[in-house]
Amino acid sequence: MDFSLSNEHLMVQKMVRDFAQKEVAPVIKEYDRKQEPIPFVLPRMGELGILGISFPVRYGGQGMDYVSLGLACEELEAVDTTMRVAMSVHVGLCAGTLFHWGTEAQKQEFLVPLAQGKKLGCGAFTEPGMGSDVTAMRAAAKRDGNQYILNGEKMWISLASKADYALITVKTDPNPKKPSEALSTFIVDLTSPGVTRGDIHGKLGVRAGSTGWINFQDVRVPAANRIGAEGEGFKITMSAFDRGRYTVASGATGLIRAALEASVKYAKERAAFGKPIAEHQLIQEKIARMAQDYEIARLLYLRAGWMQNEGKRCTREISFAKKFATEASFKAADDAIQVHGAYGFSDEFDVERYLRNARGAVIYEGSSEIQTLIQAGYALGQREDKPLRCEQPAYDAEEWQK
Amino acid sequence: MKIVVCVKQVPDSAAKVTVENGKVTWGDAPLVINPWDEFAVEAALRQKEALGGTVTAVTIGGEGTKDALKHALAMGADDAILVNDPALGTLDTQAVAQLLAAAIKKIGGVEMVFFGRQAIDGDSGIVPAQTARLLGWPSLTLASVIQAEAGAVRVERSTEEGRQIVKAKLPAVLSVAKDYGEPRYPSFMGIRKAQRAEIPTLALADLGIPAPAAVVTWPEVMNLPARDVKCEIIGGTPEEAANALVDKLIAEKVL
Ligand SMILES: Cc1cc2nc3c(=O)[nH]c(=O)nc-3n(C[C@H](O)[C@H](O)[C@H](O)COP(=O)(O)OP(=O)(O)OC[C@H]3O[C@@H](n4cnc5c(N)ncnc54)[C@H](O)[C@@H]3O)c2cc1C
Numbered sequence: 001m002d003f004s005l006s007n008e009h010l011m012v013q014k015m016v017r018d019f020a021q022k023e024v025a026p027v028i029k030e031y032d033r034k035q036e037p038i039p040f041v042l043p044r045m046g047e048l049g050i051l052g053i054s055f056p057v058r059y060g061g062q063g064m065d066y067v068s069l070g071l072a073c074e075e076l077e078a079v080d081t082t083m084r085v086a087m088s089v090h091v092g093l094c095a096g097t098l099f100h101w102g103t104e105a106q107k108q109e110f111l112v113p114l115a116q117g118k119k120l121g122c123g124a125f126t127e128p129g130m131g132s133d134v135t136a137m138r139a140a141a142k143r144d145g146n147q148y149i150l151n152g153e154k155m156w157i158s159l160a161s162k163a164d165y166a167l168i169t170v171k172t173d174p175n176p177k178k179p180s181e182a183l184s185t186f187i188v189d190l191t192s193p194g195v196t197r198g199d200i201h202g203k204l205g206v207r208a209g210s211t212g213w214i215n216f217q218d219v220r221v222p223a224a225n226r227i228g229a230e231g232e233g234f235k236i237t238m239s240a241f242d243r244g245r246y247t248v249a250s251g252a253t254g255l256i257r258a259a260l261e262a263s264v265k266y267a268k269e270r271a272a273f274g275k276p277i278a279e280h281q282l283i284q285e286k287i288a289r290m291a292q293d294y295e296i297a298r299l300l301y302l303r304a305g306w307m308q309n310e311g312k313r314c315t316r317e318i319s320f321a322k323k324f325a326t327e328a329s330f331k332a333a334d335d336a337i338q339v340h341g342a343y344g345f346s347d348e349f350d351v352e353r354y355l356r357n358a359r360g361a362v363i364y365e366g367s368s369e370i371q372t373l374i375q376a377g378y379a380l381g382q383r384e385d386k387p388l389r390c391e392q393p394a395y396d397a398e399e400w401q402k
Numbered sequence: 403m404k405i406v407v408c409v410k411q412v413p414d415s416a417a418k419v420t421v422e423n424g425k426v427t428w429g430d431a432p433l434v435i436n437p438w439d440e441f442a443v444e445a446a447l448r449q450k451e452a453l454g455g456t457v458t459a460v461t462i463g464g465e466g467t468k469d470a471l472k473h474a475l476a477m478g479a480d481d482a483i484l485v486n487d488p489a490l491g492t493l494d495t496q497a498v499a500q501l502l503a504a505a506i507k508k509i510g511g512v513e514m515v516f517f518g519r520q521a522i523d524g525d526s527g528i529v530p531a532q533t534a535r536l537l538g539w540p541s542l543t544l545a546s547v548i549q550a551e552a553g554a555v556r557v558e559r560s561t562e563e564g565r566q567i568v569k570a571k572l573p574a575v576l577s578v579a580k581d582y583g584e585p586r587y588p589s590f591m592g593i594r595k596a597q598r599a600e601i602p603t604l605a606l607a608d609l610g611i612p613a614p615a616a617v618v619t620w621p622e623v624m625n626l627p628a629r630d631v632k633c634e635i636i637g638g639t640p641e642e643a644a645n646a647l648v649d650k651l652i653a654e655k656v657l
Contacts, residue, residue, distance in 0.1 A: 006597070007469075007472070007597055008593055008594060008597045011472070011473075011476060011588060011593045011596070011597070012590065012593060015476075015587045015588050015590075015593065018587055019587055048587060048589075049589060049590045049591075053590060057591075062589075062590035062591065063590070063591070063594065064590055064594075068590075401594070
């Protein structure tokens, strides 16, 4: 068993870190305060290839592996969660799902510009009336010749107002035999007539990111834009969540690291009762815990990255990684604020932003409660992975360069 | 146009460099390409993009120093050469310049050689000039704007006094100042190429020179004296604070 990262991984990590630290870290506070996305960030991530990091070169990607995707997410979220959220939806939910389930024609038309970073993608599942209970969705598509007519509203969609394409799951069968067979997934051009959208303001966290709603009013979608078969939408959506959760897990690991680094620095500088607070055991306990949780979160996501490289299904492993890392990141940010005392309570330091940003990930891409149900299902033998009609392609170092 | 860029592997600028038992150490801090050399690679690549040709990165040292070469390759250099030989002892700047000049001659047909302004570990900043001297080429240091055409180069130099414009015939040696422009990040494709690249080693026999001897030695290295700083925060309105500050500065005989 070899736990070391390759030199290639280390260089990817450094490259993404340099970008995030040099270009984004100096301005993030200002935009977070204004609740506005940093205008240059997504174009720059596209230009640098980060938005297409883990797709084969022939599909416009950079040909790196799933571990590199995780490392990139860790580095991005160590600076700000909004950049990792973009990876979760653009790569995890949208482009990744096209790569996994799309036909060659769909890959050429949609995946290539997404992987090149020329177009942005989002994933639209949640609605005003439902989130966790995916089969309860109401947005629907009706077949009309070689088109579908889409109606309904999606809510809490990251990059809603920024994306060019949405990977969207809706109801196509009003009277299914099984609820999970009612759904189908589409790739929709968000400039289509009948699409309106906007941002949600007043969010607790990810304030420099776009989270919004998308309304579909008699939107005509070519039948050729349906991903997979009619009725396959539930399975496709669940596989999209696996991918999204992997990026959330690796990103949250970066947030733990950021909280840890900030705490170590401050604890050495700040003195109380005649010595640096780093020498007080109760502060050490918090720092030790952050350090430990960082290692655990990292091992969990790296294993899931390795499994994806090997082409092994890892819904269960990703669930562990996602739940652990997101909960630990919230705890780490909370403890980091405590280490900083009153200064941690002010946006003069970064740790309060970490706390606000960490909170959402315990809810989205499958809340902690839903992860618990998944994990219990596996442990109790009530749940097992049946082979999918398409499996997410394994990493192939040679093939992906083509 | 054949372009060479000389790079060095150094301790990360965030590393804590100290002296232990008379020896310099940076603990287990990572080694990185000298940050100034990234500017040199950037300048070399931009010349190549403007004029066509190839960029070869060169460094001296053991296997570990190949990482600096890989960084240059990942940024876009075409190939890389390591100069290494078991007979090499401690090198000072003129010994380094002898090896680099020999390597540049060995490569042959080189028209521009780029260096960073200095290495952040040794901080001497004289290897570019020494190498130029050994090659018998002009040395244009601290370049912030570089335009090469028709066998000549025009350079704007960033000096402490201001900007200076100099011209020279090619081949020439240039060192690059920070205001040349931000170096690019390695690209993902470049990273992969760098990891797969075979980096040839030139030994002294290949260079056709004996091991250069250092003429400078370091009889003693010392840690910086510990600084004892007391920080005091003066409160009150800006006016009160300013008055109090001035009083204190006068009392301390600073003013
Ligand atoms: C910042 C942000 C970004 C988001 N981005 C996207 C996006 O890009 N695309 C997208 O489609 N959605 C997105 N979402 C929505 C997110 O996925 C949902 O909020 C999430 O799935 C939970 O759904 P809900 O909010 O409707 O909560 P509900 O499903 O209504 O759940 C409410 C509470 O009940 C719990 N609960 C639900 N069912 C059970 C159960 N069976 N047992 C025990 N407890 C249960 C939940 O865990 C939760 O605590 C985003 C949300 C946020 C906050």
